[in-house]
Amino acid sequence: MRSLVILTMVGGLVATVAIPAYAASTRMPIEDSQTLQQMSAVDAQSLVVASDASGTELARDSYSATTEDEINKKKAAEAAAARARAQAAAAAASSSVSSVPVNINLVSPGTGEVRWPILNFTKGRGIGDSGYHQGVDLLAPGGTPLYAAAAGVVRIAQEAYGGYGVAVVIDHVIAGQRVSTLYGHMTYGSRQVVAGQSVEAGQLIGLVGSTGSSTANHLHFEVRVNNGLVDPWAWLVANAG
Ligand SMILES: [Zn+2]
Structure with missing residues (x-):
């Protein structure tokens, strides 16, 4: 979460800096293209630096906020919820299959060797x-x-x-x-x-x-x-x- 925020902030910085530079490029194309290249190089580096710098901090924060145990528990809970959803879906499917469609005009419903000769009597x-x-x-x-x-x-x-x-x-x-x-x-x-x-x-x-x-x-x-x-x-x- 925090790394996302930082990346967005860096991105915002790049945009803020880059847009005026790009706007200026219509007047001085050569210099500006160099400037853009330089800027992108710098930005790329700053991006890496930013994520690297936040790396240890993030790791420490994430461990203190969410331990491996808690992650495992959450994963187990999610898996259980998924299983429950799957079971509910299966139950719904089987109940719809088991409701025999009555086709009274053609064939007596059933699968047995012996059938009822009449329905609804x-x-x-x-x-x-x-x-x-x-x-x-x-x-x-x-x-x-x-x-x-x-x-x-x-x-x-x-x-x-x-x-x-x-x-x-x-x-x-x-x-x-x-x-x-x-x-x-x-x-x-x-x-x-x-x-x-x-x-x-x-x-x-x-x-x-x-x-x-x-x-x-x-x-x-x-x-x-x-x-x-x-x-x-x-x-x-x-x-x-
Ligand atoms: Zn009779």
């Missing part, structure tokens, strides 16, 4: 509830997208599949087991797949409706593992993601 009757019921009812407005719960091959895709109405059945092989999923009561004309077609997990297959034996818009979802009915809700909760 209200859970209705489960398997075995109120008598004979082989699946789970997931209530949502008509037109809500429905997705393949896993990759597989479409076995059934019909506009009138008995009481299921507009329905799709997909066969999968998951963890070495034969699994089939059924999606019932879709909107007429909304099927996006045909029998024999391969689908990806989360692929759009149709839209929620109330066709067949249904009185309200909902997805009736069934799951069979090795041809045996399982609780589809428990299966989704355990596997979908």
Whole structure:
């Protein structure tokens, strides 16, 4: 700090002296150019002398004001602050990455082998509830997208599949087991797949409706593992993601 002040003062001196000399150079170019050279030589030397002279004084002052220990402590504090900033930035970045962008019109979000066949639903009757019921009812407005719960091959895709109405059945092989999923009561004309077609997990297959034996818009979802009915809700909760 002090050396800066001294250098600035020296610089100011040079400027003060040099400007009149330079102004005079228009009249006596040769003499003045010599004068300028001499002056710059002198100034250069005085600059060195000034910084040299202040050197010991500065060193002593700086040591008394800021010891090496204090410098190290300050460096450590700065490093800690930098680490804290880096950690905060990393945390902010990771939190923004983890917020899954919901693209409801294309693919069911998630990275798992098994996906939720519908989003933003209200859970209705489960398997075995109120008598004979082989699946789970997931209530949502008509037109809500429905997705393949896993990759597989479409076995059934019909506009009138008995009481299921507009329905799709997909066969999968998951963890070495034969699994089939059924999606019932879709909107007429909304099927996006045909029998024999391969689908990806989360692929759009149709839209929620109330066709067949249904009185309200909902997805009736069934799951069979090795041809045996399982609780589809428990299966989704355990596997979908
Ligand atoms: Zn049902």
